[in-house]
Amino acid sequence: MESIRTVFSSGPEDDSLLGSVDNYCNLSWENRLYAFGACFVIGIFLSVFGSIEVWLGKYTAFALLYSLGTLVALAGTCFLRGPVSQIKKMFDKDRLIASCVLIASIILTIVCGCVLKIGILAIMCCIVQFMAFTWYTLSYIPYARNAVKSCFSGCTGMECPC
Template sequence: MDKLKSVFSGDSEQENKTIVTQISDATTLSWSTRIKGFLVCFVLGAGLSILGSCLLFVPKNGIIIFAVLYTVGNILALLSTCFLMGPVNQVKKMFAKTRAIATVLVFVMLILTLVCAFAVKINALTIVCCILQFLALTWYSLSYIPFARDFIIKCFGACLD
């Protein structure tokens, strides 16, 4: 309400702010709003992925519906973290040296899944791409947990010995 009063009263404090400061003030979210945005986006993404999996066996276009909903759901779940750390910080962390390859792999698998569903139209290949998409997202997510990827590598290494 104070901001509204200052606009109508011609308060000079508002005029002295730079455009960058005004934009920053207008786009800053409170922590509770960030948590709510994260939860809504993540739950919606997970819901779309699950719905896509349920619609896999719809006759004719089931594989396309599955691929689209599963991919869009994963993108929403991935974007949900932008609410927690901000979009610029998210992109910086995504392309940090420790997870750049994992990030590129995730994007490649997202695109390949849709290409296989729409252009190639081989159902088995589309499902394989979805499985690889899941594995790429899992590997990417593990990069945020200290030593998690090293632990997984050692576990699989021990299983293969």
């Protein structure tokens, strides 16, 4: 557990943040991991139940449940670093594009599913949302993005432009 903590713990640059992992609440590190895990599992369940709604033709429920699942899973990471620190890290230069695409795709999924009620657009936005969330998550694992890029460039025989 200590190795997980070192990945998410605040460094010297985060000491002044109100949201640093040691200052934002009185939960122990173990309880924070449990809270993160609970949010992540709830987020997955909401997304899966939302995906089931597609097969029933309920695109509004799909868009809301899937997007809510993504938001709950994302909110769970606040237990690991603290809310202010986590939001600041979301918009680091390494994660800026992934974070912006993720937020835009969540909004577009809800708009396409609930306002426009165009199921195929909601599904396409959901696919983008999933890919952006995955790419965003990989940014927290050292060298994970490079490994994925290498895998895809090896599969296609071309160099990855990203």
